Amino acid sequence: MIDGDVVTLSRLQFALTALYHFLFVPLTLGLAWLLAIMEAVYVMTGREVWKRMTQFWGVLFGINFAMGVATGVTMEFQFGTNWAYYAHYVGDVFGTPLALEGLMAFFLEATFIGLFFFGWDRLGRVQHLVVTTLLAVGANLSALWILIANAWMQNPVGAEFNFETMRMEVTSFTQVMFNPVAQSKFVHTVSAGYVLGSMFVLSISAWYLLRGRNVDFAKRSMTVAASFGLASALSVVVLGDESGYTVSENQKMKLAAIEAMWDTEPPPASFALFGFPDVATRTTRFAVHVPWVMGIIGTRSLDGVLPGINQLVEEAAQRIERGRIAYAAMQRLRKQPGDAQARAAFDANKQDLGYALLLKREMTDPAQASADDVQRAAASTIPNVPVLFWSFRIMVGCGMYFIALFGWSFWLASRRRLDASRRYLKIALWSLPLPWLAIELGWIVAEYGRQPWAIEGVLPTALGVSSVSAGQVLFSISGFVVFYTALAVIDAMLMTKYVRRGPDGLGLWPMSVPVSPSADERDYGVGT
Amino acid sequence: MNAVVHRSDRSWFRTAAGRRFGVEIGLIVLAKAALLTLLYFALVASQPRADTSPAAIRAHVLAGAAGNATAEPATP
Numbered sequence: 001m002i003d004g005d006v007v008t009l010s011r012l013q014f015a016l017t018a019l020y021h022f023l024f025v026p027l028t029l030g031l032a033w034l035l036a037i038m039e040a041v042y043v044m045t046g047r048e049v050w051k052r053m054t055q056f057w058g059v060l061f062g063i064n065f066a067m068g069v070a071t072g073v074t075m076e077f078q079f080g081t082n083w084a085y086y087a088h089y090v091g092d093v094f095g096t097p098l099a100l101e102g103l104m105a106f107f108l109e110a111t112f113i114g115l116f117f118f119g120w121d122r123l124g125r126v127q128h129l130v131v132t133t134l135l136a137v138g139a140n141l142s143a144l145w146i147l148i149a150n151a152w153m154q155n156p157v158g159a160e161f162n163f164e165t166m167r168m169e170v171t172s173f174t175q176v177m178f179n180p181v182a183q184s185k186f187v188h189t190v191s192a193g194y195v196l197g198s199m200f201v202l203s204i205s206a207w208y209l210l211r212g213r214n215v216d217f218a219k220r221s222m223t224v225a226a227s228f229g230l231a232s233a234l235s236v237v238v239l240g241d242e243s244g245y246t247v248s249e250n251q252k253m254k255l256a257a258i259e260a261m262w263d264t265e266p267p268p269a270s271f272a273l274f275g276f277p278d279v280a281t282r283t284t285r286f287a288v289h290v291p292w293v294m295g296i297i298g299t300r301s302l303d304g305v306l307p308g309i310n311q312l313v314e315e316a317a318q319r320i321e322r323g324r325i326a327y328a329a330m331q332r333l334r335k336q337p338g339d340a341q342a343r344a345a346f347d348a349n350k351q352d353l354g355y356a357l358l359l360k361r362e363m364t365d366p367a368q369a370s371a372d373d374v375q376r377a378a379a380s381t382i383p384n385v386p387v388l389f390w391s392f393r394i395m396v397g398c399g400m401y402f403i404a405l406f407g408w409s410f411w412l413a414s415r416r417r418l419d420a421s422r423r424y425l426k427i428a429l430w431s432l433p434l435p436w437l438a439i440e441l442g443w444i445v446a447e448y449g450r451q452p453w454a455i456e457g458v459l460p461t462a463l464g465v466s467s468v469s470a471g472q473v474l475f476s477i478s479g480f481v482v483f484y485t486a487l488a489v490i491d492a493m494l495m496t497k498y499v500r501r502g503p504d505g506l507g508l509w510p511m512s513v514p515v516s517p518s519a520d521e522r523d524y525g526v527g528t
Numbered sequence: 529m530n531a532v533v534h535r536s537d538r539s540w541f542r543t544a545a546g547r548r549f550g551v552e553i554g555l556i557v558l559a560k561a562a563l564l565t566l567l568y569f570a571l572v573a574s575q576p577r578a579d580t581s582p583a584a585i586r587a588h589v590l591a592g593a594a595g596n597a598t599a600e601p602a603t604p
Contacts, residue, residue, distance in 0.1 A: 055540045059549060066553045070560060077572055084578030085588055117550070120539030166585050331590060357589070463589070466578035479571040483563055490556065498549075506545050 004361075005470035007462045010082040013477045015447070017074050019440055020484050024068020026439050029143060029190050030197015030232070031061045032136035035116075037224055039132050043125045052509045053221055054132070057201060058116065059498055059506070065113060067491040069105075074480060082473060086454050086464030092169045093159045093176060094149055101145035109138035143193075144186050151182035154446070155250040156455050161350060163330045164337075168458065181250060184243040185446075191235040192442065195402055196435035198229030202409060204499055206428035209419045214503050222418050222428075226409035233402040240399065241297060248298035248306060251456060253316075254449040256309045257385045258392045259294055260284045263308040268295020274393075277385045282310065284389075309382055317378035322349045323356030324366050354458040361462045383451045391441040391448075398438035405431055 035054050042050035076098065079087045087094075112135040119128055152159075158175030159168045170176065202225040205218035247255045255261075260277040261269065262284070271294040275287035298306045307315070326349035332342035358377040359366040369377070409428065412418045419425070454461040503509040540546045 052540070062549070062553055066556050066560075069557070070564060073564065074567075077568070081572055081575065081578070084580050085585070088580045088585055089589075117541050120541060166582075166589055334586075334590070360589075467584075467588075468575065468578060472575050476571045476575070479567055483567055486563075487560070494552070494556075506540070507543060508540050 003465075003470065004462075006468060006473060007465050009470055009473040009477060010078075010465050010468075011461065013082060013473060013480065014075065014078055016477070017071070017078070017480060017484070018447075019443065020488075021068070021072040021075065022439065022443060023436060023488075024064055024071065025143070026189075026193035026196040026435070027064045027200060028061070028068060028139050029193030030195065031057060031064065031200065032132075032139045032197075033194060034197050034201055034224060034228060035061060036129070036133045036136045037228060038221075039129050041224075043129045049217065049220065049509065052503060053217060055120070056217070056503045056506070056508050057221070060200075060204075060495065062113070062117060063491065063494045063498060067487060067494070069110075071484070071487070081476070082466050082468065083454075083464050084466040086459065089167050089459050089464065090152075090159075090455060092167060093152060093156075096170075096173070097145045097149035097152070097176070101142055101149070104138055104142035104145060109135065109142055112138055140190055143190055144182075147186045147189055148177060148179065148182040150446075151179045151185050152176055153453075153455050154185075154450060155179055155181040155246070156458050161353060161458070163333055163346065168455070181243075181246045184239065184246050188236065188239040188243045189442075191232050191239055192435070192439050194232035195229060195236055195406075196439060198225040198232060198406065199402070199432060199435045201225035202229060202406075203429050203432035206425040207499070208502060210422065210425045210429065214509065215419065217503050217509050219413075219416075219418050222409065223413040226406055226413045226418075229402070230406035230410045233399065233406050237399050237403065240396075244297060245300065251450065252307055253309065253312045253381055254383065254388070255298060256307065256312055257383045257388045257449060258445065259306075260287075260385050260389045261294070261306065261308045262310055264305060264311050265295075265308070267299070267303050267305050268292040268301070269298065269306045270294055271297070272389070275389070277389050279382075279385055309385070313378045313381065316355060316381045317374055319352040319355040320358060320369075320374050320377055323352040323354065324359075324369065325349045326353040327356040327366050351457075354453070354455070354460065357463050358452065358460050361460065380452050383449050388445055388449050391444045395438045395441040395445065398434050398441075401431075401434065402438075 035058055038050055038057065039054040041047070042054060112131050115123070115131040116128075116135050119131055123131065156168070157179050158170060158172040160171050161167070162169045201221050205221040205225065208214045208218040209222075244255070247258075259269075259272055260275060261272070262282045268291075270289035270291045272284060273288045273290050275284040277284045292302075295302065295304060295306060298304070326346055329342040329346035329349070330353070332339050333346055336342070355377075356366045358380060359369045359373060361380070362373065362376070363369060405428065408424065409418070412420070412424065450456060452460050452462070454464040498506070541550060
């Protein structure tokens with residue numbers, strides 16, 4: 001049997017490091033494009049203020065990049081230390097996207113960030129703009145590869161289990177690359193990063209306006225953030241819908257758990273707007289349903305059926321039985337590779353082999369499982385319904401709020417009235433943490449919702465864990481917590497220091513020496 | 529007028545404040561690299577490695593489980 005404490009602690013450690021790492025990543029993704037937009041305006045208009053804006057927000061980008069870089073490396077440590085069996089089982093598929101992600105992040109992105117900071121005096125305007133754009137492209141490509149790897153965990157296509165090597169092996173890298181889950185996940189995730197980057201610029205600029213500092217600098221920054229933020233917030237919702245559609249095709253249990261849909265409803269299924277899921281009774285108390293909505297979103301039809309949790313558990317039990325046949329056949333094949341009967345049984349049931357492995361959490365040999373064991377293993381395919389239900393709703397609520405806030409900001413910017421309402425500025429300022437909250441909740445929905453699987457339908461999480469002790473994992477978690485807390489404190493102090501100093505305190509703007517020719521003089525102080 | 533230094537040609541990152549920023553960021557990256565190395569040697573390298581030999585994998589998936597697989601001492 002598997003040590004449950006080691007599994008829980010290893011999951012906790014990975015979740016902590018992943019959630020921490022993703023505090024930095026989306027800001028890099030979003031801010032990089034905002035820098036490119038600001039610099040593009042500078043190149044097109046020649047107005048100095050846009051260059052200074054690029055440099056000021058570039059300073060904050062640099063702090064975020066320096067603090068965030070390599071915090072993800074510890075996750076890769078953990079594939080070896082805590083998830084050695086997982087790494088063996090899926091390494092043939094998982095290794096390539098991870099290596100490509102490393103190449104993109106450490107070579108392309110890191111090279112261009114150096115040129116971004118140190119190339120202002122050495123490169124022409126257009127050349128430097130190309131550098132900034134490639135910095136943004138590099139950051140986004142890096143995200144693409146890690147999301148291809150992650151999407152394969154949600155929808156394992158282009159690979160097959162080899163009973164001789166006891167691992168998944170690639171059959172089509174094209175399918176892995178063009179996994180529909182990867183496509184929808186990538187655009188949804190990077191758009192969320194763009195929203196975060198926009199909110200970062202909007203909120204800090206609102207703080208300057210509230211204090212009457214850097215007024216023209218802040219208004220221009222807010223105009224860019226409002227436009228880019230509105231487009232991104234709309235994209236996040238549309239692309240999130242696409243992401244949800246792929247979940248309804250590949251991870252029906254996750255979708256049912258997000259909706260706390262205990263039983264299959266007649267199509268089109270309703271959307272639970274509110275309620276308190278009760279896991280013990282498998283009901284949702286005080287549920288408020290909106291008819292048809294979930295069926296239309298989930299199946300894009302009026303007659304598509306979305307199965308409920310109870311029906312999916314019954315289906316899981318059947319798949320466990322088929323998986324046991326595949327498991328027994330695999331054992332026979334390993335002893336006698338020429339056994340045609342075993343080969344036929346294995347091939348007919350191998351797609352459910354992973355379900356038999358669910359039994360290994362409680363017993364060493366799935367062949368010994370009783371009917372009760374099978375039912376318990378089938379019930380274990382239900383993720384944590386209340387957490388998913390509420391995480392999803394808070395995330396979606398934040399998404400709708402972002403559309404409203406950026407829409408309001410865009411409307412004010414188009415009328416040059418961004419500093420007219422202190423209430424608006426305060427709302428913009430205090431909205432700063434919300435994109436981080438929404439993004440972290442999004443990852444909780446995606447990853448916690450995949451449980452009990454490390455690889456959906458293929459490898460149970462519990463089976464991927466290393467042969468280490470709970471004490472060892474607890475020891476390393478303590479180390480990570482201390483290290484990451486120290487980093488977070490330094491990051492907060494540095495960000496606060498540079499934001500408080502602002503463009504004026506840093507000598508970025510207004511410029512102390514009048515500029516000739518006078519385009520900047522004409523420009524400065526004229527508004528947005 | 530042509531003799532006026534075009535202030536905008538000089539990058540902020542080459543001013544005193546910009547250089548200080550560069551030094552701070554550089555020190556942070558170096559400190560992080562050092563801390564990560566320390567973390568690796570203190571928490572990772574000292575731990576026994578999971579046994580992922582073919583025999584252990586067979587035992588893990590086919591008959592045994594994580595708790596049953598033997599751990600090998602770390603190699604330097």
